[in-house]
Every structure is written in structure tokens, then in C-alpha cells.
Amino acid sequence: MTTGPMSETVMKPAVDWRRRVLASSAEGDRAVIARLSLIVLFVALVVIVLVSLASGASDASVTSVIASFFDTSGIASALSVRDRIIIWDIRLPRVVLASLIGAALAVSGAVMQGLFRNPLADPGIVGVSSGAGLGALSVIVLGNTLFAPVVLILGTFSLPIAAFACSLLFTLILYGVATRRGQTSIATMLLAGIALGAMATAYMGMLTYIADDRQLRDLNFWLLGSLAGASWSKILASGPFIAVALLVSPFLARGLNGMALGEAAANHLGIPVQRFKRIAIVTVAAATGASVAVSGTIGFVGVVVPHILRLVIGPDHRYLLPAAAMLGAILLLLADAVSRTIVAPAELPIGIITAAVGAPVFLWILLRRRGIVDL
Amino acid sequence: MIVVSDISVFIGNRRIVQDASFEANAGEVTAIVGPNGSGKTTLMRALAGDLRYDGRITLNGHRLETLKTWQMAAMRAILPQSTNLAFPFTVREIVKLGLTGGRSGAAEHELARLPEKALERVDLTGFGGRFYQELSGGEQQRVQLARVLCQVWRPVLDRQPRFLFLDEPVSSLDIKHQLIIMDIARTFASEGGGVIAILHDLNLTSMYADRVIVMNDGRVDCVGTPTEALTDARIRHVYDCNLKVSTLPTDQRPFILPQSAVL
Numbered sequence: 001m002t003t004g005p006m007s008e009t010v011m012k013p014a015v016d017w018r019r020r021v022l023a024s025s026a027e028g029d030r031a032v033i034a035r036l037s038l039i040v041l042f043v044a045l046v047v048i049v050l051v052s053l054a055s056g057a058s059d060a061s062v063t064s065v066i067a068s069f070f071d072t073s074g075i076a077s078a079l080s081v082r083d084r085i086i087i088w089d090i091r092l093p094r095v096v097l098a099s100l101i102g103a104a105l106a107v108s109g110a111v112m113q114g115l116f117r118n119p120l121a122d123p124g125i126v127g128v129s130s131g132a133g134l135g136a137l138s139v140i141v142l143g144n145t146l147f148a149p150v151v152l153i154l155g156t157f158s159l160p161i162a163a164f165a166c167s168l169l170f171t172l173i174l175y176g177v178a179t180r181r182g183q184t185s186i187a188t189m190l191l192a193g194i195a196l197g198a199m200a201t202a203y204m205g206m207l208t209y210i211a212d213d214r215q216l217r218d219l220n221f222w223l224l225g226s227l228a229g230a231s232w233s234k235i236l237a238s239g240p241f242i243a244v245a246l247l248v249s250p251f252l253a254r255g256l257n258g259m260a261l262g263e264a265a266a267n268h269l270g271i272p273v274q275r276f277k278r279i280a281i282v283t284v285a286a287a288t289g290a291s292v293a294v295s296g297t298i299g300f301v302g303v304v305v306p307h308i309l310r311l312v313i314g315p316d317h318r319y320l321l322p323a324a325a326m327l328g329a330i331l332l333l334l335a336d337a338v339s340r341t342i343v344a345p346a347e348l349p350i351g352i353i354t355a356a357v358g359a360p361v362f363l364w365i366l367l368r369r370r371g372i373v374d375l
Numbered sequence: 376m377i378v379v380s381d382i383s384v385f386i387g388n389r390r391i392v393q394d395a396s397f398e399a400n401a402g403e404v405t406a407i408v409g410p411n412g413s414g415k416t417t418l419m420r421a422l423a424g425d426l427r428y429d430g431r432i433t434l435n436g437h438r439l440e441t442l443k444t445w446q447m448a449a450m451r452a453i454l455p456q457s458t459n460l461a462f463p464f465t466v467r468e469i470v471k472l473g474l475t476g477g478r479s480g481a482a483e484h485e486l487a488r489l490p491e492k493a494l495e496r497v498d499l500t501g502f503g504g505r506f507y508q509e510l511s512g513g514e515q516q517r518v519q520l521a522r523v524l525c526q527v528w529r530p531v532l533d534r535q536p537r538f539l540f541l542d543e544p545v546s547s548l549d550i551k552h553q554l555i556i557m558d559i560a561r562t563f564a565s566e567g568g569g570v571i572a573i574l575h576d577l578n579l580t581s582m583y584a585d586r587v588i589v590m591n592d593g594r595v596d597c598v599g600t601p602t603e604a605l606t607d608a609r610i611r612h613v614y615d616c617n618l619k620v621s622t623l624p625t626d627q628r629p630f631i632l633p634q635s636a637v638l
Binding site for chain 2: 026028254268270
């Protein structure tokens with residue numbers, strides 16, 4: 001804590017238009033912009049959800065989609081049974097899943113960054129997603145043999161629970177290795193993340209040798225990150241974990257804001273830091289684990305979304321977390337639309353798209369804030 | 376009132392503070408002085424509840440261990456030596472974090488403008504929209520003080536005095552702002568609160584402190600008024616530095632010129 005101010009090396013967010021808009025409210029108070037952004041994001045999300053529901057291989061339109069929501073009799077409906085099935089059993093699950101996972105990835109990124117006091121912390125980058133993948137893969141491959149009793153007891157929840165348990169374990173290891181006396185070393189965190197990721201990948205590699213052909217095909221698609229095969233049963237298995245994590249996250253906002261000053265200062269402000277950290281870690285693990293269990297590792301959403309939002313509305317987590325949830329959902333819905341159409345009638349795994357777009361953005365973040373990783 | 380009885384603080388296996396005892400009263404500025412590595416900051420971290428210790432510390436009659444985080448936050452606020460931020464907060468956003476606990480004691484109608492008022496007190500009027508990370512070290516230090524002031528805006532709340540713990544509050548400030556900040560401490564105490572400040576400047580200590588705790592090698596060497604604490608013999612023995620303490624003709628307060636040193 002005795003190091004001097006690092007005003008030279010830390011990012012310089014000097015954007016003039018923002019200052020001009022800010023001048024309208026109390027100087028330096030970005031609450032107005034933040035609230036406006038929340039409204040804009042919400043409207044955008046609704047529009048994109050409706051458009052996603054209305055677009056696809058069949059010709060059902062937005063109006064008929066909306067009509068189908070209000071008309072449950074099924075007789076007066078202009079929609080045929082076929083359209084109804086397309087919308088309710090194919091498009092809607094996919095839209096819901098994409099939104100849930102986009103929100104989960106973005107929020108778990110934002111929470112992790114606040115917890116580690118580091119804008120580069122993201123479950124995908126520091127190995128936590130790989131950990132979740134290892135958990136899920138173990139159940140997929142060993143579910144009939146070694147883990148058969150577990151699968152018998154937990155049923156459809158065994159996949160998300162295994163992913164959750166492993167990502168929790170990985171987060172705890174990461175935190176234990178990278179944090180000493182409330183100070184997280186960025187270098188140690190990234191290096192520990194590399195080691196953890198490599199470890200998980202190695203174990204996953206071993207598991208693929210045990211897997212049979214059918215499992216292998218599933219695995220390959222899943223490892224790249226994909227929303228294909230979205231169904232209500234998948235949503236029911238993973239959705240509760242994500243929903244709980246998303247609902248808990250607003251209660252972490254105060255703690256995350258305090259943590260920006262450092263762990264000791266957060267404690268001095270009256271935040272019960274130990275309890276806060278435990279809840280935050282479990283939240284990240286639940287959101288990451290559940291989304292990896294359904295869709296594999298979809299990278300970079302968790303680091304890119306919060307970063308973009310911090311540039312516009314600032315780092316106040318009371319606004320950042322809900323905004324991240326909505327922007328994450330929006331981006332994943334857009335990416336999903338691209339993944340379905342770019343190589344139609346085939347489908348590109350969505351993880352390829354988020355990585356193709358997200359990785360360059362990540363590099364751009366590094367370029368702008370090189371100071372924080374210069375060790 | 377803060378009562379410290381026979382506390383020892385270990386970091387790892389090293390005993391940093393040994394059998395320290397003193398009292399810090401509301402209405403007074405208590406200065407902790409001593410050479411580098413004498414255990415001042417460790418002592419303050421124990422007072423803040425950050426470190427485990429052997430012995431007994433009470434804050435307004437409550438043992439520190441029995442207080443919850445939020446209860447402590449309502450009784451004392453702490454200014455660290457320096458604070459680096461992970462994210463680009465504006466100055467106003469940082470100051471407003473002082474209101475997190477919701478026990479500033481300011482009236483409802485004051486609350487909305489409290490960050491501006493606090494910034495005005497530390498002579499940073501108009502800095503609310505600036506980014507914290509773009510400020511100089513001294514300015515950052517004053518922003519943090521404004522945040523800390525927001526936390527305990529009224530020095531007395533529910534008839535209980537509140538405390539400011541300041542760890543080297545003026546170390547990176549120019550002379551004018553050193554005086555402004557020390558005046559804030561003085562005012563806080565005169566309005567019924569208590570201040571404990573770690574200081575390196577013995578002249579500011581003499582000017583502003585009611586009580587001086589001299590730390591040496593982890594032990595409390597002396598507790599007393601500036602006149603009692605700052606003597607030729609003590610400074611020679613604690614700082615290992617031959618300095619001549621002089622007194623102002625007006626009020627007998629001691630002052631020390633570094634020019635008088637014979638090393």
C-alpha cells in the first residue's frame with residue numbers, strides 16, 4: 001500500500017463528450033447517464049429478443065409472435081400449430097438461453113473484476129471456465145460409470161452442479177494463490193490462471209480418450225462453445241443457477257464499489273468483507289459453472305462487456321452489474337444470429353464468433369491499459 | 376474515548392508492537408510519532424480492526440472484537456497513507472463512497488451535496504468531475520480525506536464521539552494544504568470528535584497535537600503533551616539524531632529546526 005500514485009501508468013479516460021454531458025448533473029456524478037443507459041439497454045434487449053423470435057428459417061412474423069403470447073386458446077390463433085412449435089419449442093428456448101448465458105458471462109466477469117480489483121479478471125481468461133468445463137466433461141464421459149451414483153441422485157442437475165463445483169474449486173484456488181493479505185497480484189493471478197487452465201485442459205484431454213464416438217462429437221461442439229440444441233430441459237437444469245446468481249449480484253454492488261478502494265478500506269467503510277467475498281466467489285462460480293455446463297466455453301464476453309460499459313457509465317457496480325447483464329444478453333443474441341446465418345444452413349459454434357470479435361477487443365484493452373500488466 | 380491496554384501485534388512471527396498502552400480522548404488530537412519501522416502504522420491497523428492483537432482495545436467502551444463491521448464504521452473512519460484504484464472512478468464517486476455505511480450524521484437535505492461540501496473543506500472545489508487516477512498524489516490524498524470526512528461528517532453521533540484515524544495525512548501535501556488538513560483535524564476534535572494521526576513532522580505535531588505518543592522499536596516510549604514528549608534527550612534517543620528543541624516565546628510550544636542537527 002505504500003507505493004506512490006500511479007497516475008502515469010494507469011489509464012487516462014479523457015473523453016470530452018462525457019464531461020460535457022456530465023456537466024448537467026452534479027459534477028462527476030454519472031448516475032444520470034447510467035440510468036439512461038439502463039433504459040436504452042432494456043429497450044434494445046426487448047427489440048432484439050422480439051426480432052430473434054421472429055426471424056429464422058420459417059416465416060412467422062413479429063406480430064404473430066406477439067399475438068401468440070396473448071392468445072392461448074389455440075383456436076382463434078392465426079398461427080398454425082407448426083409455427084407455434086417453432087416459436088415455443090425452438091426459437092424461444094434458444095433466445096432465453098442466449099440471454100441467460102450472455103447475462104451470466106458478463107455479470108460473472110464484472111463481479112470477478114471487482115473482486116480481484118483487476119479489469120482483466122474473467123472466468124474465461126483465468127481458467128475458471130476451463131475448470132467448469134472439466135466438471136461438466138467428467139459427468140458427460142464418466143456419468144455412466146464412475147459418477148453413476150451422482151448422476152442417479154442429481155438427475156439433470158448433475159451437469160450444472162458438477163460444473164459449478166469445479167469452477168468454485170478453481171476460483172478458490174485462484175484466490176488463494178493470487179491474494180495475500182487482501183492484495184491481489186495481477187501477475188500471479190494471470191499466471192495461476194494459465195496453470196489452472198492448462199491443468200483443466202490436460203484432464204479434459206485424458207477424458208476424451210475414454211469417451212466413445214457419440215460423446216466425442218458432442219464434446220467437440222461443446223468445447224468450442226455453442227447454443228445449438230437449446231431446449232427447455234437445458235434451461236430448467238442450468239437456468240436456476242444463473243437466475244440465482246443474477247438476482248444476488250445487485251446485493252454485491254456496494255461491496256464491489258468498496259473493494260475498489262482495497263480490502264481494508266472496504267472493511268473500514270462498514271462492508272463485511274469476508275462474507276462479501278464468499279458470496280461473490282460462489283456467485284461467479286454458479287454463473288460460470290451453469291453457463292459452461294449448457295453452452296461450453298464462450299469466451300471474452302465477461303471481459304469485453306464490463307470494460308465497454310465502464311467507459312460509458314463508469315465503474316459504479318450498482319449500475320454496471322444490471323447494465324452488464326443486459327448488454328451481455330444483447331451481444332450473445334447478436335452473436336447467435338450471426339452464428340446461425342453466416343454459414344447457413346450449417347451453424348458456426350458461437351464461441352468462435354465471440355472469440356473472433358472479443359480477442360481483438362481484449363488486445364485493445366491491453367494496449368490502452370498496458371501499465372497494469374507491466375510487471 | 377479509545378483505551379489501548381497492553382497490546383502486542385505480531386505480523387508473521389515478528390512482534391511489531393509490544394505492550395503498548397495509551398488513551399486517546401474525544402475532543403483531542405492525539406499524534407503518534409516515531410522513526411520509520413517503529414510500529415506506528417501497525418498500531419493504527421490494530422486500532423482499525425485490521426490486525427489481530429493480544430491485549431485489549433476499547434472504542435467508546437466497547438471491546439473492538441465485539442463490534443460488527445458496520446458498528447465500527449459508524450464510530451471511526453480511517454484515512455490510509457495512499458490508495459490506488461482498480462477502476463476509473465471520478466472524484467465525486469470516490470467521495471460518495473464515504474456515505475456507504477449511511478451513518479454520516481448529516482441532515483437529509485445536506486446529503487445530496489455532502490460530497491461537494493467535503494471537497495470544499497479539503498480545498499478541492501470543482502474537482503468532482505475529474506478522474507481520481509489523473510490527480511497528483513497530494514490531491515488524491517485530499518480526495519480520500521474528503522471521503523473519510525463524509526463517513527463521520529458529524530464528530531458526535533447519538534451522543535457518542537467519533538474518531539478519525541489519519542495515517543500520515545500530510546505526507547504528500549504542500550505547506551498550505553498541510554495546514555488546511557491539520558486545521559480540519561483540529562476542528563473535528565474541537566467539535567467533540569477524536570483524532571489519532573500518525574505524523575512525521577514534529578513541528579506540526581507540536582502545533583496541533585494535544586497529546587503525543589512517541590513510538591520506538593515497537594514500544595510506547597512516552598505519552599504526554601508536546602512539551603513533555605518532545606525533549607532533546609528523547610529525540611536523541613528515539614530518532615538517534617542530535618537535535619536542539621527550542622520553544623516559541625509566545626506559548627512555550629516546542630519547535631525543532633533540522634538545521635540544529637549534529638549527526
